[in-house]
Amino acid sequence: MASVVRKGRIESERWQRLDEVRLAALCAGAEAPALAAESVVLIPLGLWLVQRARLACLALRSAVLLNAEDDPSPLLPHLGAVSRIAVHFARFADGRGYSLARVLRQRHGYRGELRAIGDVLRDQLFYLGRVGFDAFELRSDQDPHAGLAALADFSASYQGCSDQPAPLFRRRAA
Amino acid sequence: MYVYDAIDQRMVDERVAQYRDQTRRYLAKQLTDDEFRPLRLQNGLYIQRHAPMLRVAVPYGMLNSRQLRKLADIARRYDRGYGHFSTRQNLQLNWPRLEQVPDILAELAGVQMHAIQTSGNCIRNITTDHFAGIAPDELVDPLVWCELLRQWAALHPEFAYLPRKFKIGVSGSPADRAATLIHDIGLQAQRSDDGAIGFRVLAGGGLGRTPILGQVVREFLPWQHLLTYLEAILRVYNRYGRRDNIWRARIKFLLRAKGLEAFRAEVEDEWHWSKDGPGTLTGAEVERVSRRFTRPVYRRLPDSGELHRQLAASRAFALWHERNVHAHRVSGYRAVTLSLKRRGVAPGDVSAAEMDAIADLAERYGCGEVRVSHEQNIVLADVAAARLHALWLEARALGLATPNVGLLTNIIACPGGDFCSLANARSIPIAADIQRRFEDLDYLFDIGELDLNISGCMNSCGHHHIGHIGILGVDKQGSEFYQVSIGGAQGAHAALGKVIGPAFSADEVGPAVECLIECYLARRDSDAERFIDTVRRIGLEPFKEHVYGKRRSQGTHRVRALATA
Numbered sequence: 001m002a003s004v005v006r007k008g009r010i011e012s013e014r015w016q017r018l019d020e021v022r023l024a025a026l027c028a029g030a031e032a033p034a035l036a037a038e039s040v041v042l043i044p045l046g047l048w049l050v051q052r053a054r055l056a057c058l059a060l061r062s063a064v065l066l067n068a069e070d071d072p073s074p075l076l077p078h079l080g081a082v083s084r085i086a087v088h089f090a091r092f093a094d095g096r097g098y099s100l101a102r103v104l105r106q107r108h109g110y111r112g113e114l115r116a117i118g119d120v121l122r123d124q125l126f127y128l129g130r131v132g133f134d135a136f137e138l139r140s141d142q143d144p145h146a147g148l149a150a151l152a153d154f155s156a157s158y159q160g161c162s163d164q165p166a167p168l169f170r171r172r173a174a
Numbered sequence: 175m176y177v178y179d180a181i182d183q184r185m186v187d188e189r190v191a192q193y194r195d196q197t198r199r200y201l202a203k204q205l206t207d208d209e210f211r212p213l214r215l216q217n218g219l220y221i222q223r224h225a226p227m228l229r230v231a232v233p234y235g236m237l238n239s240r241q242l243r244k245l246a247d248i249a250r251r252y253d254r255g256y257g258h259f260s261t262r263q264n265l266q267l268n269w270p271r272l273e274q275v276p277d278i279l280a281e282l283a284g285v286q287m288h289a290i291q292t293s294g295n296c297i298r299n300i301t302t303d304h305f306a307g308i309a310p311d312e313l314v315d316p317l318v319w320c321e322l323l324r325q326w327a328a329l330h331p332e333f334a335y336l337p338r339k340f341k342i343g344v345s346g347s348p349a350d351r352a353a354t355l356i357h358d359i360g361l362q363a364q365r366s367d368d369g370a371i372g373f374r375v376l377a378g379g380g381l382g383r384t385p386i387l388g389q390v391v392r393e394f395l396p397w398q399h400l401l402t403y404l405e406a407i408l409r410v411y412n413r414y415g416r417r418d419n420i421w422r423a424r425i426k427f428l429l430r431a432k433g434l435e436a437f438r439a440e441v442e443d444e445w446h447w448s449k450d451g452p453g454t455l456t457g458a459e460v461e462r463v464s465r466r467f468t469r470p471v472y473r474r475l476p477d478s479g480e481l482h483r484q485l486a487a488s489r490a491f492a493l494w495h496e497r498n499v500h501a502h503r504v505s506g507y508r509a510v511t512l513s514l515k516r517r518g519v520a521p522g523d524v525s526a527a528e529m530d531a532i533a534d535l536a537e538r539y540g541c542g543e544v545r546v547s548h549e550q551n552i553v554l555a556d557v558a559a560a561r562l563h564a565l566w567l568e569a570r571a572l573g574l575a576t577p578n579v580g581l582l583t584n585i586i587a588c589p590g591g592d593f594c595s596l597a598n599a600r601s602i603p604i605a606a607d608i609q610r611r612f613e614d615l616d617y618l619f620d621i622g623e624l625d626l627n628i629s630g631c632m633n634s635c636g637h638h639h640i641g642h643i644g645i646l647g648v649d650k651q652g653s654e655f656y657q658v659s660i661g662g663a664q665g666a667h668a669a670l671g672k673v674i675g676p677a678f679s680a681d682e683v684g685p686a687v688e689c690l691i692e693c694y695l696a697r698r699d700s701d702a703e704r705f706i707d708t709v710r711r712i713g714l715e716p717f718k719e720h721v722y723g724k725r726r727s728q729g730t731h732r733v734r735a736l737a738t739a
Contacts, residue, residue, distance in 0.1 A: 093212055094417065095332075095333070095334065095337075098332045098335065099413045102409070121209060123196060123205075126331070127329075127331035130331035131331050153188065153192050154185060154188050154189075156181050156185060157329060158328060159331070159453075160453050161331055165451070165452050169456065169458075169459040170456070172462075
């Protein structure tokens, strides 16, 4: 059973991916009421940029979907108005999403939810948490309790990062 | 030697616990091979030709005698009684059992050691000059900076899944004994006119199948900005480095594709937001880390008259003194290289008994510290000049006093096809054959300074591109062949060697090297002109002619058609 580790708890709500046909129907206003009851809908960045005004009018909870190769620059001016972003990991060993998260959080000050989806495994969770993800949709075979525990694999870290911008040496001095 | 504090210790302990659990889940088939691979690699564990290989981190090459004894103990109890020092100053164990690796890591943690990030697509062990802190020509002592970098790189959450491995080398001397030009990032510590410490930052160097020397991305980076600036470089690489082709994934390809100016501009842009932020180093932190280093207490020693008498009395001692004893910044002290390049032993290999013996020498003749050099030898850093002769006698009895540092038989070689599953060809028998041919010390000393490097494949762990003579194992229709290049060099005048022609079969390599040497001896303008200088002066042609002309005349050109290099 696929689960989500979010803000120190295990939850069940996963964000929905729709195929292109349903996304088009959604933007045309046909699907929104039904979907709204279900869960948050992932809107790929390209579509979100084009349709964001229309999406805003729908009674719908949505999240911007970023892939590792996406250039987030066109999203940056709207970051303050976005409350949910998902970064999709096609392969857990693709590290681009880590820098993307850090850039969104620390360089551009994104404060909403940042969720890791896709090939998300417990052994990467500690680092993902540090770079700025605060929710993790684990791959369906993963044990959510183990995932939750993995967020505490280390009790200290040397470097500053999104979770704690001050490196250890600044905190040690304090 | 840096001494861990409680937090440093806790981090390596927690790493052991984490890896123990990962190994348990792998053995219980809860982790697939693909899922486990990056986890074990980031703990130094390869799956090799015969068995796993564990690469233990020796941060910037520094070990104390207690750690060396522990490595000997581990080699005996968990391996086959020996280890191999690599060109990146680490120690490799060739026969550990996968299920025992967590126990080995726990043993290492007990002496403030680990195997964190000694492999995998992450920031690897930081390397430096094996004379760091004691070299008379040093502008800046790199050790503290290396430790600051070690802590910053260790378990760095953002850069654990880079496109490819990432190596950082630090030099504090203009002679650059840390090979900074062949690192993904090379740092050359410098002092500005007003005495402030900073770094010239180079990026995009590396060997492998496309050898490239690093380029200067920043001429002088004040030390405060070291970590934030490196993070900016790493972030640009992590986001934009190629991931579709592992042969094009190192940062050197990104730098080449973007061009130096555009790359630099991107790094500056990425740096802009973090510059002067909390990641900026503080004087207090540099001071704190510096204080955690134990430093030798030097006495005021006269430069010994006895030494001069001993040198005059023993030619063998004088030859060793000439090659294996090095200047020290403190009067009356010397650094000594214990050569791990002896006939019949693979370059860099050291037995458990030798490790114990070296630890013992380090305590009795030095300050209990040893350094691993990227030339795969051991350096005792702080030996009183008056005690050199006694040390030499003991080292000679141990077989560690071959007087060949900087000479042809000080061969740098990877483990090659005897151990490594990546290798195309064996390196160890080639090294042994060449060492046998140049065993005569008069001949060896007459030839003078010469770096000879052997790699068993294009991954270039033996750094063949920067050997004055470089030998590369290649596979030709299932047989081992060897490409020979000349003109490479390490140090401040680093250069990449050029291939002299078609590859040689294993038994032709030794004779080819002899031909190169004959040609050099015939063409050098004086005894003072080194092999590399002659190559630079007269070019490749005379060497080619001599090697291949001679081979033709001996009727051994049968392989040429096969071996178009």
